[in-house]
Amino acid sequence: MKPELEETAAFLLRQLLEKGADDAVVHAHSSSLHQIKFANNKVAKTGIDDAASAIVFVAKNGRTAMTTLKRFDREQATETAAKLVKFTSSLQPNPSYAGIAEGSFKYPSVPDFDSNLTSLEDKAVDLVEKCVNAAREQGAERTAGVFEWGTEEEFLVTSRSVEARQEGTSLYFSLRAMAADGSGHKVAVARKLSSLKAREAAEQAGELAVKSRNPVDAKAGNYEVVFDPLSFSCLLDTAGQAASIFSVEAGFSFFAGKQGTQVASPAFTMWDDGTLEQGFNSTAFDDEGVPTRKNLLIDKGVLKGFLHNTSTAKRHETQTTANAGLVAPEPWNLVVEPGRHSLEELFAEAKNGLYITNVWYTRFQNYVSGDFSTIPRDAAFLIKDGELTQPVKGLRVSENMVSLLKKVKALGRDRQQIRGWEVETPVLTPPALIEKVRITRPVS
Amino acid sequence: MNRVFALHEDLADYCVEFALSHGASYAEARLEERSSTGFLLKNGVLESAAFDSYAGIGARFVLQGALGFVAVNQLTKPSLEKTLSTALKVTKASAKIAEKTVFAPSFAKKAKHEVHCRRSPEGVSAEEKTSLLRELDSAVLASKAKIVSRYVSLSDDVVRKYYSNSEGSRIESLTPYVNVFYAFTVEAGGKTAQRNWQYGASKGYECFGEWQLQEKLRDEARAIAKNLSEAKPVPSGKFDVIAGPEVVGIMAHESVGHPYEADRILGREAAQAGESFVKKEMLGTKIGSDAANVVDDPTVEEGFGHYLYDDEGVAAKRKKLMTKGVITEFLHNRETAAALGCESNGGARASEYDKEPIVRMSNTFVLPGDFSEEELLAEVKNGVFIKNFQEWNIDDKRLNQKYVGSEAYLIKNGEVTEPVFQPVIEITTPALWSAVAACSKKVELHAASCGKGEPMQGINVSMGGPHCLFKGIRF
Numbered sequence: 056m057k058p059e060l061e062e063t064a065a066f067l068l069r070q071l072l073e074k075g076a077d078d079a080v081v082h083a084h085s086s087s088l089h090q091i092k093f094a095n096n097k098v099a100k101t102g103i104d105d106a107a108s109a110i111v112f113v114a115k116n117g118r119t120a121m122t123t124l125k126r127f128d129r130e131q132a133t134e135t136a137a138k139l140v141k142f143t144s145s146l147q148p149n150p151s152y153a154g155i156a157e158g159s160f161k162y163p164s165v166p167d168f169d170s171n172l173t174s175l176e177d178k179a180v181d182l183v184e185k186c187v188n189a190a191r192e193q194g195a196e197r198t199a200g201v202f203e204w205g206t207e208e209e210f211l212v213t214s215r216s217v218e219a220r221q222e223g224t225s226l227y228f229s230l231r232a233m234a235a236d237g238s239g240h241k242v243a244v245a246r247k248l249s250s251l252k253a254r255e256a257a258e259q260a261g262e263l264a265v266k267s268r269n270p271v272d273a274k275a276g277n278y279e280v281v282f283d284p285l286s287f288s289c290l291l292d293t294a295g296q297a298a299s300i301f302s303v304e305a306g307f308s309f310f311a312g313k314q315g316t317q318v319a320s321p322a323f324t325m326w327d328d329g330t331l332e333q334g335f336n337s338t339a340f341d342d343e344g345v346p347t348r349k350n351l352l353i354d355k356g357v358l359k360g361f362l363h364n365t366s367t368a369k370r371h372e373t374q375t376t377a378n379a380g381l382v383a384p385e386p387w388n389l390v391v392e393p394g395r396h397s398l399e400e401l402f403a404e405a406k407n408g409l410y411i412t413n414v415w416y417t418r419f420q421n422y423v424s425g426d427f428s429t430i431p432r433d434a435a436f437l438i439k440d441g442e443l444t445q446p447v448k449g450l451r452v453s454e455n456m457v458s459l460l461k462k463v464k465a466l467g468r469d470r471q472q473i474r475g476w477e478v479e480t481p482v483l484t485p486p487a488l489i490e491k492v493r494i495t496r497p498v499s
Numbered sequence: 500m501n502r503v504f505a506l507h508e509d510l511a512d513y514c515v516e517f518a519l520s521h522g523a524s525y526a527e528a529r530l531e532e533r534s535s536t537g538f539l540l541k542n543g544v545l546e547s548a549a550f551d552s553y554a555g556i557g558a559r560f561v562l563q564g565a566l567g568f569v570a571v572n573q574l575t576k577p578s579l580e581k582t583l584s585t586a587l588k589v590t591k592a593s594a595k596i597a598e599k600t601v602f603a604p605s606f607a608k609k610a611k612h613e614v615h616c617r618r619s620p621e622g623v624s625a626e627e628k629t630s631l632l633r634e635l636d637s638a639v640l641a642s643k644a645k646i647v648s649r650y651v652s653l654s655d656d657v658v659r660k661y662y663s664n665s666e667g668s669r670i671e672s673l674t675p676y677v678n679v680f681y682a683f684t685v686e687a688g689g690k691t692a693q694r695n696w697q698y699g700a701s702k703g704y705e706c707f708g709e710w711q712l713q714e715k716l717r718d719e720a721r722a723i724a725k726n727l728s729e730a731k732p733v734p735s736g737k738f739d740v741i742a743g744p745e746v747v748g749i750m751a752h753e754s755v756g757h758p759y760e761a762d763r764i765l766g767r768e769a770a771q772a773g774e775s776f777v778k779k780e781m782l783g784t785k786i787g788s789d790a791a792n793v794v795d796d797p798t799v800e801e802g803f804g805h806y807l808y809d810d811e812g813v814a815a816k817r818k819k820l821m822t823k824g825v826i827t828e829f830l831h832n833r834e835t836a837a838a839l840g841c842e843s844n845g846g847a848r849a850s851e852y853d854k855e856p857i858v859r860m861s862n863t864f865v866l867p868g869d870f871s872e873e874e875l876l877a878e879v880k881n882g883v884f885i886k887n888f889q890e891w892n893i894d895d896k897r898l899n900q901k902y903v904g905s906e907a908y909l910i911k912n913g914e915v916t917e918p919v920f921q922p923v924i925e926i927t928t929p930a931l932w933s934a935v936a937a938c939s940k941k942v943e944l945h946a947a948s949c950g951k952g953e954p955m956q957g958i959n960v961s962m963g964g965p966h967c968l969f970k971g972i973r974f
Contacts, residue, residue, distance in 0.1 A: 099767055
């Protein structure tokens with residue numbers, strides 16, 4: 056990180072304390088994010104977003120407020136500190152606030168920094184070209200997607216003796232392949248270029264596109280459904296959000312009031328893990344500077360607890376899980392314990408049912424009850440006698456999230472890390488076989 | 500115009516010059532300065548309060564036919580030059596496999612546009628803003644329903660933009676926005692139900708006087724409690740449906756606005772936002788009834804998606820998407836217009852300086868008919884009135900959609916009678932728009948944030964319409 060960013064962040068913290076802040080946090084970020092977007096087998100756009108900013112939090116006399124510093128010099132820092140303290144004083148108290156973590160802390164080094172990403176330009180174009188060709192070699196007619204890579208540096212200082220810094224790299228590749236009326240979508244996620252399985256993702260997407268041509272309308276009803284990691288992760292993303300104590304309090308959680316009870320089948324175990332190797336969102340520390348850890352959320356179907364920061368933990372008489380968010384605790388990377396089945400064995404276990412490779416537009420009628428629906432997109436197939444058969448279309452999963460998790464019958468052994476449009480929290484998951492999933496479709 | 504903004508304007512112009520001097524055949528830059536505040540009241544406690552101000556430049560250029568984009572928020576010449584130089588290098592490398600970017604012609608414009616407001620967000624104190632929030636929170640409690648969670652947020656922005664391109668356009672604009680989101684959970688009869696909704700306007704705080712939100716939130720909480728206690732499921736069968744403006748608006752947005760976006764039709768957003776059942780050859784095709792008329796109109800001042808110039812400097816205009824059930828116009832930016840051999844109709848928008856402008860909706864709504872609401876009701880002997888909804892979704896080609904009613908009632912012999920529980924419309928797009936039989940005279944617009952693009956861009960839009968009668972909807 057540029058020295059002036061760290062110096063200004065530390066200076067701003069001192070200014071806030073001099074002006075009477077009881078607690079203060081300054082969290083500076085500097086990032087360079089690159090993207091190649093492609094469509095119809097050609098590059099549609101290349102882009103770079105270079106940005107630096109610092110999130111500034113202050114607590115004073117029971118009141119809390121935040122702002123962002125975008126220009127890193129002492130004049131701007133002085134002005135921001137004065138404005139923030141004045142703004143905070145004008146507010147009503149926040150009795151929910153109960154403090155930030157007391158440092159200092161030691162942090163493990165983050166091994167997942169890839170220095171190759173700082174000058175990837177020509178290689179990135181070549182990677183996109185090879186992946187587009189790989190999908191086409193499988194029979195795809197058209198491809199669309201993105202390749203994104205970036206570097207980020209962070210520096211965090213707090214009024215409670217925390218000083219933390221880290222740097223990280225990330226890569227994301229997404230390719231949707233189309234062949235006539237068939238399509239397949241796969242993603243690849245990593246923190247190092249050498250770990251990014253982009254070509255495999257492209258080949259699999261191309262293969263799915265070809266296999267899913269000529270789909271027919273499936274009938275509504277209850278089906279045994281094998282969810283691919285991509286589709287399962289879209290559902291689990293909502294479970295990660297529901298595990299935040301903020302969601303519980305705000306009325307956005309189908310886990311509210313269910314701690315210690317069965318919220319999923321005994322086959323299902325899930326953690327949130329800020330330390331996950333190659334985890335897209337892995338971080339050495341949370342937004343208070345607390346070293347991250349692996350937290351068991353659901354153990355053999357039983358909800359073990361919620362995600363907390365220091366303040367929410369104090370209010371709920373528990374310990375922080377190192378998931379700050381200063382206002383709302385957030386999951387880092389969701390990790391599902393693998394099962395023992397290959398994908399083919401899951402099809403065999405299902406006997407007759409559906410294989411759904413992707414979903415989108417997951418929307419809730421009621422976050423507290425968990426009633427929702429989501430729409431399968433891309434390749435979906437009927438399973439007959441344990442084998443994939445006819446491609447199908449026009450489906451909707453109309454379900455209840457807790458009920459769905461309780462119906463998980465078996466999990467695959469091969470996991471993939473997924474992130475994307477509707478998977479804001481990265482999810483490392485195998486495919487899942489879920490029983491008696493309610494499928495609806497348009498009526499006329 | 501303040502001194503800092505003027506300095507930043509020079510930097511935006513410099514981006515255009517720099518790209519041109521390094522081989523670009525076209526360049527444009529958007530300077531955006533935004534000042535914002537935001538407040539969140541959760542179960543009556545002010546858990547979050549923030550202010551923010553920033554400036555950033557987003558610039559696009561065409562180099563050897565390939566399109567490049569940069570965004571920077573450290574507004575100095577060295578910082579801009581460094582990012583632009585790297586971007587030019589990547590874009591040049593991509594040219595061998597890039598789509599040749601062609602923009603439809605557009606006349607260079609020099610213009611200034613300011614949305615005037617009576618109470619600018621910058622002039623309203625934090626105390627007053629939090630007091631407004633507290634009034635909304637109290638209104639939910641005043642319903643006397645059993646409320647198990649409350650979440651109310653208020654945010655505002657004042658956005659100053661300067662657009663400059665290599666064809667000579669120079670456009671300045673200033674737009675205020677005020678935005679309220681609320682969510683609450685009601686419990687009755689051993690069940691819960693939720694209401695989440697948004698109000699927003701390209702205005703100042705005078706909008707609170709127009710919205711009358713306290714009354715609305717109180718009545719909504721009461722209606723949901725009554726629904727939970729008394730509602731029965733809709734019997735299976737075909738019914739005539741009167742949908743309120745909130746429901747009609749989401750239908751227009753999802754199954755008319757989105758599939759008519761030309762970039763979807765051409766496959767540019769295929770990876771995430773998806774494609775469209777509408778093909779470029781389908782202009783002139785009838786897919787709805789004569790009563791179905793839908794427009795997208797950024798010039799409507801009260802809409803949350805209001806603007807007069809888009810983010811490519813093209814003048815905004817009303818787009819007649821569906822006229823008497825016929826597909827009559829697509830939404831375009833300059834790139835899709837060139838591909839389909841027409842002029843851009845001013846649909847290019849970027850959510851913030853750090854996103855590329857893509858084809859977006861603005862204020863999308865069903866045009867009014869000539870019925871009063873009472874006359875619409877009188878048309879229905881046995882039907883369902885769906886006032887508002889919670890869950891909805893639609894497939895990525897915009898054909899298969901679902902809307903689940905929240906506050907809903909049976910209609911018997913032209914009268915709204917007992918509540919019904921969560922009626923589900925699950926229908927294809929042609930079937931939906933072919934069922935429109937009549938529309939009322941009064942149009943309501945509702946605010947929303949529309950998601951599209953990769954990276955995702957959430958953008959202010961409004962959606963709405965009159966009350967509409969749909970014949971023969973199957974439940």
